[in-house]
Amino acid sequence: MMRAILLMPLVLLAGCEPPAEGEPVTRTRIDGKAEPQEQVTPTSEPTESVTTQVESACRSIIFEDTPLTHCLAxxxxxxxxxxxxxxxxEPYRSLSAFSRTRDSAGIAFAMNGGMYDExxxxxxxxxxxxERLQTLNTNDGAGNFHMKPNGVFFGSDGKWEVRSTxxxxxxxxxxxxxxxxxGPMLVIDGQLHPEIxxxxxxxxxxxxxxxxxRGRAHFVISNAPISFGKLARFYRDELxxxxxxxxxxxxxxxxxxxxxxxxxxxxxxxxxxVEKKEASSE
Structure with missing residues (x-):
């Protein structure tokens, strides 16, 4: 896929937590029904057998009284x-628009992933x-993105990593x-971000x-408001x-x-x- 490298100047961060009065995300199902909130006792390390048994790569859990959805790749x-x-x-700007371009049978899950301009x-x-569409940003500034250390999630050929910038x-x-x-990083070399x-x-x-x-990518989204510290501790202590x-x-x-x-x-x-492979060798 070819797209011109983005050369626009950095602007105010539209993706860095808009004001509380902005439109909140709505948890919904395609059929319009409320999503069931399954409550499962969290474990220190989710096993891959969970993914195999329940088909979905995602599970609902409770951590310190906050409901989360944990998706394992x-x-x-x-x-x-x-x-x-x-x-x-132009950018999709929504998972709904993105979903209309893909065959859902091959998708394990998808999630917003990174901050952006207006x-x-x-x-x-x-x-x-x-194809690199935007270069590494090492600038100082306001907002969560610039709460250093920030970081990069990246990968090639099934090897995925999170590193500080x-x-x-x-x-x-x-x-x-x-x-x-x-940004910011939540956990760095096993330690919580010093400013969290x-x-x-x-x-x-x-x-x-x-x-x-083990090289597995853990994606977590809260189903209720959560603090930075609690989300970071979930990664460090439970996962x-x-x-x-x-x-x-x-x-x-x-x-x-x-x-x-x-x-x-x-x-x-x-x-x-995150897409499904046609066959699993494991």
Missing amino acids: TPSRHTISADLGPSGG DGDPIGYFVEDS DDFLANVTERPQFGTQS SHDGESRLVRNGVGVDE DVKNALYLDGNVSALWNPVTERLDTGAPIGPIIV
Whole structure:
């Protein structure tokens, strides 16, 4: 897919948690019915057998009285890519628009993935189909994106990683097949981000991604407002993820075809797409 490299100047972050009065994300099903809220006791490490038994790559759990949806991508069963919009076109701006372009049978799930400007274009590093559409952003500034260290979620050929921006800049020399930059990091080398409090006053629907030592990508979206600290602790304490990245808040959305969940609401930017492999070798 070819698209002109984005050369526009950085503008105010439309994807960095819009004001509370902005349109909230609506949790919905394609058929219009309310999504069932299954409550499952969290475990320290979700097993891959859960994904196999229930078909869906996502499960509903409760962590410290907050409902979350945890979606697991496994290299042997899934591929991950980044998508912004149709070739030569404008960004999708919603999972609904994106869903109309894809066969749902092949999609495990999709989630908004990275911060963006008022037009929906990424403000940080973004690679789609090995084509770099935006360069790495190391600027200082206001907002969650610039709450350093921020980081990059990226991967090629089934090897997925989350690294801080400085780590990525210093050590990643080859362009990945996909990549998206966001911020702040939630967990860095097993430690919580130094500026994130235990359970701060800011509570929004939020989502993030982390990769465990087995190479599996853990995507989490809250189904109720959650603090940065609680989301970060879930990654560190329950999922045992050493590096996790905040994707966004208030605009956070998930498409899970198996359960017919298709979140709608405020416009989004980059999208992370997790697809099923035709056959599993595991």
